Amino acid sequence: QVQLQESGPGLVQPSQTLSLTCTVSGGSISSGDYSWSWIRQRPGRGLEWFGYISSSGNTHYNPSLKSRVTVSRDTSKNQFSLKLSTVTVADTAVYFCARDYASGWRRIDVWGQGTMVTVSS
Amino acid sequence: DIQMTQSPSSLSASVGDRVTITCRASQTINSYLNWYQQKAGKAPNLLIYATSSLQSGVPSRFSGSGSGTDFTLTISSLQLEDFATYYCQQSYSTPWTFGQGTKVEIK
Numbered sequence: 001q002v003q004l005q006e007s008g009p010g011l012v013q014p015s016q017t018l019s020l021t022c023t024v025s026g027g028s029i030s031s032g033d034y035s036w037s038w039i040r041q042r043p044g045r046g047l048e049w050f051g052y053i054s055s056s057g058n059t060h061y062n063p064s065l066k067s068r069v070t071v072s073r074d075t076s077k078n079q080f081s082l083k084l085s086t087v088t089v090a091d092t093a094v095y096f097c098a099r100d101y102a103s104g105w106r107r108i109d110v111w112g113q114g115t116m117v118t119v120s121s
Numbered sequence: 122d123i124q125m126t127q128s129p130s131s132l133s134a135s136v137g138d139r140v141t142i143t144c145r146a147s148q149t150i151n152s153y154l155n156w157y158q159q160k161a162g163k164a165p166n167l168l169i170y171a172t173s174s175l176q177s178g179v180p181s182r183f184s185g186s187g188s189g190t191d192f193t194l195t196i197s198s199l200q201l202e203d204f205a206t207y208y209c210q211q212s213y214s215t216p217w218t219f220g221q222g223t224k225v226e227i228k
Contacts, residue, residue, distance in 0.1 A: 037217075047165065047208060047219040062216035064122070096164055105171035106212035107155045111164035 002027040004097050004112035012091075012119050018084040022097030022112060023077070030055055030075045033103035038071060038082040040093040041114070048093075052100050053080055087119045123147050123211050127220035133228040140196040142223045144209035147190075153213035154192045156185055159222075160205045168207075169194065199225070 008020035022036070029036055035052040042048070051061035053071045061069050065084075073080040084091060095117055099110040124147035134140050144154065152172040157165035167176045169185040172192060182197045196203055204227055209220040 046221045047210075049215075049217040049219075051216075060215055064216070098164075101170075105174070106153065107167055107170035107176075108157075108165075108210070108217075109167050109170075109176070111166070114164050 002099060002110050004099065004110060006095060006097050006112045006115040008095075008115060008117070010116060010118060012087055012117060013121055014088055014119055015086055018082070018087050018091065018117055018119070020082045020095055020097075020115065020117070021079050022081070023079050024099075025078070028075075029053075029073060029078055029080055030057075033101065035060075035100040035102045036071075036073070036080045037098045037100045037108060038069075039096045039098055039108070041096070042090070042093040050082065050084075054102065089119050091117070092119045093117060122216055123150060123214060123218050125209055125211055125218050125220040127207075127209055127223050129223060130221065131224040131226060133226045134199050135228045136199055136201060138199045138228075140199050140203075140225060142194045142207055142209075142225075144187075144192045144194070144220050145190055146192075146211055146213075149189045150211045150213035152188055153211055154185070154187065155210045155212060156183075156194045157208045157210065158203075158205045159208065165208060170212075196225075 035054045037052040038050040068085045070083040094114040096114045097112040156169040159165040173185045206224045
């Protein structure tokens with residue numbers, strides 16, 4: 001059974017870069033019909049998709065965030081990562097990593113537990 | 122981006138009630154519509170994909186229907202563990218977008 005676990009700082013200063021890592025167990029991020037996504041949920045608000053990295057290493061980003069977002073991977077560690085640059089208080093949120101079933105009827109079928117990131121000085 | 126609009130934003134219901142939540146897309150998404158359940162402090166959990174396909178392990182009291190732009194999630198007989206927030210999501214085109222959520226509360 002695939003499991004995902006986010007890790008990273010819980011506090012980031014404004015204008016800095018937020019960096020999070022997702023460690024995947026029970027399956028390889030470089031095989032199968034899957035992409036690997038980042039999604040956030042700001043306090044009291046809905047869900048916002050950042051983008052994904054495919055099993056072949058291709059990336060695809062939300063245009064509204066594209067200029068600030070980088071998703072990358074380390075296949076030797078079976079991890080993928082999110083970098084969000086120039087953060088503001090509006091980037092305070094719970095950040096989830098997730099598995100995106102990428103063949104046919106696409107859906108997000110496995111989620112990490114989420115990690116809270118606060119942007120504050 | 123495709124906008125997803127859910128209604129109602131919240132509802133109160135009793136155990137055993139039949140509950141219906143609707144989701145409307147700003148353009149046709151064929152049947153690329155998924156439903157998630159989120160409990161407080163937890164990650165969302167996939168309930169239904171491709172409008173009406175039940176995810177493995179999800180109770181059969183959950184069902185989905187619709188096509189094009191209008192979709193429905195139905196809980197046939199509400200159970201205590203179903204009190205949560207429900208989100209629809211389109212997977213027709215990126216960026217994936219979600220509805221704003223429907224909170225199901227105990228009456």
